[in-house]
Amino acid sequence: MSQFLSLLSGIFIGGAAGFLGSLMLPKRMSLVAGPLGHLALPGIALALIYGFDISLGAFPFVILGIFLIWLFERKTKLPAEALTAVVFATGVAVAFFFLPIEQAEAALVGDISSVHLEDAVLTIAICVATSFVVEIIYPKMTLINISEDIAKSQKINVGKYNLIYLLLIASIVALGVKVVGGLLTAAIVAIPTVTSRNLAKNLVQYKFLALSFGILSSAVGIFLSQLTSLPAGPLIIVSSAFLFLISIFLKR
Amino acid sequence: MGDAVLRVENLNVRLNGEEVLVDLSFDVHDGEVLAILGPNGAGKTTLLKALLGIVPYQGVVKWREGVRIGYVPQRLPFIKDVPLSVKEFFRLENAPENEAREILRSIGLGEEILGKKVGDLSSGQFQRILIGWALASDPNVLLFDEPLAGIDIGGQESLYNLLERLKETKNLTILFVTHELSIIYGLTDRVLCLNKRMLCMGAPKEKLTPEAISNLYASSIKFYQHKHEEGELS
Numbered sequence: 001m002s003q004f005l006s007l008l009s010g011i012f013i014g015g016a017a018g019f020l021g022s023l024m025l026p027k028r029m030s031l032v033a034g035p036l037g038h039l040a041l042p043g044i045a046l047a048l049i050y051g052f053d054i055s056l057g058a059f060p061f062v063i064l065g066i067f068l069i070w071l072f073e074r075k076t077k078l079p080a081e082a083l084t085a086v087v088f089a090t091g092v093a094v095a096f097f098f099l100p101i102e103q104a105e106a107a108l109v110g111d112i113s114s115v116h117l118e119d120a121v122l123t124i125a126i127c128v129a130t131s132f133v134v135e136i137i138y139p140k141m142t143l144i145n146i147s148e149d150i151a152k153s154q155k156i157n158v159g160k161y162n163l164i165y166l167l168l169i170a171s172i173v174a175l176g177v178k179v180v181g182g183l184l185t186a187a188i189v190a191i192p193t194v195t196s197r198n199l200a201k202n203l204v205q206y207k208f209l210a211l212s213f214g215i216l217s218s219a220v221g222i223f224l225s226q227l228t229s230l231p232a233g234p235l236i237i238v239s240s241a242f243l244f245l246i247s248i249f250l251k252r
Numbered sequence: 253m254g255d256a257v258l259r260v261e262n263l264n265v266r267l268n269g270e271e272v273l274v275d276l277s278f279d280v281h282d283g284e285v286l287a288i289l290g291p292n293g294a295g296k297t298t299l300l301k302a303l304l305g306i307v308p309y310q311g312v313v314k315w316r317e318g319v320r321i322g323y324v325p326q327r328l329p330f331i332k333d334v335p336l337s338v339k340e341f342f343r344l345e346n347a348p349e350n351e352a353r354e355i356l357r358s359i360g361l362g363e364e365i366l367g368k369k370v371g372d373l374s375s376g377q378f379q380r381i382l383i384g385w386a387l388a389s390d391p392n393v394l395l396f397d398e399p400l401a402g403i404d405i406g407g408q409e410s411l412y413n414l415l416e417r418l419k420e421t422k423n424l425t426i427l428f429v430t431h432e433l434s435i436i437y438g439l440t441d442r443v444l445c446l447n448k449r450m451l452c453m454g455a456p457k458e459k460l461t462p463e464a465i466s467n468l469y470a471s472s473i474k475f476y477q478h479k480h481e482e483g484e485l486s
Binding site for chain 2: 025026139142143145146147149150152153154197200201202203204205206
């Protein structure tokens with residue numbers, strides 16, 4: 001039962017991450033999930049020490065990180081990526097002061113081997129909800145990605161959409177750390193998307209394929225993990241990268 | 253010439269502490285084609301953005317009540333990142349497929365382009381699609397940033413004809429930015445010479461004297477700091 005629940009949770013998280021990732025590629029945001037995952041490490045460490053859900057620990061730290069980057073960017077006018085480096089490295093450093101070393105693997109590359117029923121239900125509910133919101137904001141967000149100026153000229157509230165978008169990223173990162181850990185979150189949003197980008201001829205295909213590759217790589221990774229007792233997170237990423245390699249050769 | 257569709261009074265724009273537009277006042281009439289002419293860094297793109305309300309400004313920009321504005325920016329560098337078909341691009345503007353087909357006909361493109369990826373179009377086709385896309389919201393006014401930039405002579409010619417036809421058939425008011433003198437004479441009713449300030453405004457044949465032109469471009473050499481406007485648009 002627990003194995004089935006972890007497979008199910010992983011599939012939903014992978015799908016939602018791939019779907020959201022398809023919105024992050026055009027905004028040059030794919031890598032942002034990486035630092036945000038690293039930032040979550042202190043939260044993950046606290047969750048491991050006190051035995052509560054990893055995502056619950058990660059979420060406030062991811063939000064704090066996004067807020068700090070946003071604040072520093074406003075105050076300093078430095079590029080966001082440089083500020084991200086400052087913030088996320090600090091997050092990792094702080095985590096290592098109190099991260100229980102025997103549980104470091106779970107924190108760094110994830111552990112979805114045992115999932116309780118209530119966790120699975122909550123995870124699936126959040127995944128469905130975020131995917132639903134992604135679908136709603138998709139047209140306007142695509143327009144904003146193409147040109148903020150056009151979007152603004154059409155009186156679209158760009159700030160509001162960006163805020164929703166960042167909150168979605170925070171949710172997916174918080175869920176993602178459970179599956180692939182603090183180190184690998186960039187991969188679950190980035191790889192299915194670039195694979196899909198290689199093959200898609202239009203937006204509908206692009207969204208569908210990103211979602212599908214997210215699901216497929218999670219399913220394969222977790223299944224392999226249950227066979228081999230290697231950690232699922234790295235197996236998911238390797239499966240995903242393998243699909244990407246195939247897509248290079250299938251590309252038109 | 254109809255009533256004023258746009259009134260601008262004492263428009264000033266400062267970006268990052270630098271004066272970009274200084275004390276501009278002008279009217280645009282219904283059905284008029286106004287060219288905004290000036291060298292690189294003269295603030296032409298910024299003027300369009302101020303008129304659209306997407307950069308902060310001081311002064312008055314007053315559009316006539318209920319006017320619908322279509323905007324065609326200079327370039328859309330990020331559009332190639334998205335695997336978007338032409339049909340889907342029109343759908344972003346809430347244009348149903350049959351309307352998109354009709355627009356395509358009016359801009360001289362076949363239906364088969366609907367299934368193509370926007371990123372795969374030639375620059376001439378892309379520019380036409382952008383114009384068509386701006387027309388999808390059924391605007392009364394088109395704001396146009398360098399409509400002919402990056403297009404070969406043949407393509408320029410046909411785009412120019414397209415603009416002329418749109419002007420006649422749709423009774424559009426068109427404001428377009430350019431630094432090329434050649435396209436101004438045939439198409440435009442009035443020209444606004446801009447280099448941070450308004451240096452001249454009126455019918456091109458009267459106002460674009462050799463002195464006015466050398467004044468417009470010579471003064472730019474003094475201030476020119478290689479601030480290419482395309483860079484501001486990303």
